[in-house]
Amino acid sequence: MLHSLTEENYLKAIYKIYEKNGSMVSTSALAEELGVSAASVSDFVKKIAAKKLISYEKSKGVILTEKGRHIALNIIRKHRLWEVWLVNKLGFKWDEVHEIAEQLEHVVSDELIAELDKHLGYPKTDPHGDLIPDAQGNFAKNTGKPLHNCLANDVVKFIGVAEHSNPFLQFLTKNNLALGDEITVDNVEEFDNSYHITINGQLQKHFSKEVVKNLLVVNAG
Amino acid sequence: MLHSLTEENYLKAIYKIYEKNGSMVSTSALAEELGVSAASVSDFVKKIAAKKLISYEKSKGVILTEKGRHIALNIIRKHRLWEVWLVNKLGFKWDEVHEIAEQLEHVVSDELIAELDKHLGYPKTDPHGDLIPDAQGNFAKNTGKPLHNCLANDVVKFIGVAEHSNPFLQFLTKNNLALGDEITVDNVEEFDNSYHITINGQLQKHFSKEVVKNLLVVNAG
DNA sequence: ATATAAATTTAGGTAAACCTAATTTTATAT
């Protein structure tokens, strides 16, 4: 079964919003995410609901069916594999790959994706630390928690970001923080919830609440 | 300037037919190549003529302008680079890459293509021996001549194909003939113009006129 | 509870890229 570019983008957007909010996806949220009018969304969701890719309750919102979820995860799988390729094989930076992967993710060829996966050594995560679903759409939930939850003297490992915007990624690069780095929480400012940290036991930094909320970490070890 | 998928495919098709026939490209030839009706072609060529991508003489045919030729060559460059990647890096066979490259060629990112080119070691030819235009659209003409023009006792090198269909490529693979091989013409049958040849001084084969017409060779040396 | 605001849907319309059928133009053959 072949899916139009638009259909793929709708399913991906529905998946993304659902993952963030955990509830039915509203017409307006979808319109915002896709950059189209609410009227267009209202039209289009009826079409994909008729194809059983989503279930749609009028005026309430939409949610992916198993079939729709499977397709969405396959696109996400392709997107993340291409991002790994762009960074690991072509030398792009983590803030340069999203737009290119948005195009590559729609290329249709199961053999291509299987060979790409092999070529990359079957990576588990993409350059932003996001987990890559397998060909069946299975994947674990990311175990990282925001650094914001940590207390003084905690020692953790930076494994992902909750915010994927290029400005945020560039901010981290500029501050010499990269995935895999060890972070020690030196002290938390009570007054504004900003964090004084040490990266890899070497570099001291002071990050705002907005930053530490978006750094996903696990216990070091 | 951004071009629709359709526009890119029209320009590529016009280029391809023009290279084969060396004259103005007819509506019917384009319709045949693109798999659409002549009426659709007649409509669409007006649109791209208005954009100065082709020049169009009503009822006579079309030809690329410099601008249109430049775009066509850029798509061909991308197509061939992706084919090299598929074969050299992912391990696909030369008869498995065309359809995938048809999709990849439309991805838009000059940086991507520049990095891909570097990653591949700036290849001069694709897996079928076709020359890859540079980023400015410059490229030499293929110097290969059909083996069909050779006489008994000629010793030549196989460097390209005039026919790109998968059945033909698979036929050559099955017969152990690959690009770069040395071909010795042992004898030409007068009666049907079939060729008795020896590949790399080892393997003797008997190929029909239809086959040898599509094998491009240069003098061995 | 009802007025107002916000979100959603419906109605009606557009542009891109296709189609078939009819017409016109160009080429071919006697």
Added chain:
DNA sequence: ATATAAAATTAGGTTTACCTAAATTTATAT
């Protein structure tokens, strides 16, 4: 030179994915 065939164009229509404006439904606030 003219009839016929082939090729190209025009006319009129469809589908997909969008739009704005109007109407309706749902949520919010007094």
